[in-house]
Amino acid sequence: MVVPDVDNVNIKTSDDRYDAAVSSYHHGNLREALVQTAVELGREKGPDGIVIREVARRTGVSHNAAYRHFADRDDLVREVARAGQLGLADLMLTRMRRVRVKDPVERARRRLREVGKAYVEYSLAEPGLFAVAFSGVSLPDLIGPYEHLSDALDECVAAGFLSPAKREGAELPCWAGVHGFAMLYSTGPLQDTPRRERDADLNRLLDRIDDSLRS
Amino acid sequence: MVVPDVDNVNIKTSDDRYDAAVSSYHHGNLREALVQTAVELGREKGPDGIVIREVARRTGVSHNAAYRHFADRDDLVREVARAGQLGLADLMLTRMRRVRVKDPVERARRRLREVGKAYVEYSLAEPGLFAVAFSGVSLPDLIGPYEHLSDALDECVAAGFLSPAKREGAELPCWAGVHGFAMLYSTGPLQDTPRRERDADLNRLLDRIDDSLRS
């Protein structure tokens, strides 16, 4: 959690045993502290919950302090979006690596499935951050998740499950499917669906994606 | 566009030569006028663009006037969301009806495809309204679009293209696919994709959905 709640200010005289979280007076590394607080806020209340003055308040600093580190609110939100994308990519990778199946084809299919499952699971576990991650970001800001999906699809080709012809542009339909599901069930109109039903729906979605690549 | 610009309200006192925009004193049918203005604002700037005071200003009425007709801002936004959903459902129906193919199987497939295409096209033509339509609405508020998709799928079963076993819960994967696509390309990270590429991507998505139902 990187809590930098230290107060042993400045002291430059030779001796410097700062424990890697705080630096000098001016509150030390305010930027990172602000981002962290903003992430918490984004997690709790989504994009609109990231309000500069509240972030400053929670960080124990005056409103406006943030303007020394971020151009404006959007700039800060973008940083939270980055964190969300990283968290998402992380979970995808973790889930993918957990697959222990040997048979190449089954393994590739299973890993692709896990990638999609992780995408959706993250959106359900962290609806706020997920929403932030895709709120007002443009392509260049996008990092992580796409790569893992791409790798999983490559593996499907290598294993002979997915034909090279169908491989081209295959990321998109997969992405769209899980992204739409995530949107609908995390913060969208289906967010109140009972867990059992939701799980069944997710499995059906992943089945259909699997079908669509095989045929 | 469903503009409900009706103004001939009551007026029982013989004489009534109001020129079709105003009715009686109290601005007449303020509610509908406000909704219409809010829809325009939502179309131009999305959910966050629907701001009560601006709606009032554009409607030529004091701020606060809206509070005689809507509990709060969310209440007004919900009304705009309804309009967005109606517009979406409308386009889906229109596109579906336009299909002239005779062969039952081809016809069913084609109609399903048109439903999906319309969904995406609407999101691209009216990104603001589309965003509003799915912003903070819960299932009970949802109207229209789902039914048309359902019908198209039923037709696929009737034509023998889609097996009854796969029919169960088939709405969801289809919906998720087009919804995700719409999100990513209308206001999401892929919104700057060149039109040609985007069209190709959409066609591939619809191909994959078709595949996933057949196999």
Add this chain to the structure above:
DNA sequence: GAAAGATGTGGACGGTGTCAACATCCACCA
């Protein structure tokens, strides 16, 4: 025709993002 209710107005309050002016502290150099 007067009272009761519906509808629109004006003003106020607390909250927000952002700008400008000011205060403080660090690092560096004479």
Add this chain to the structure above:
DNA sequence: TGGTGGATGTTGACACCGTCCACATCTTTC
């Protein structure tokens, strides 16, 4: 060594927002 310039944080102000309350005005109803 000590002073200064630039980075960093603070205070105050402004315009805008959603919403509440008191008041004004029109309509309907008895």
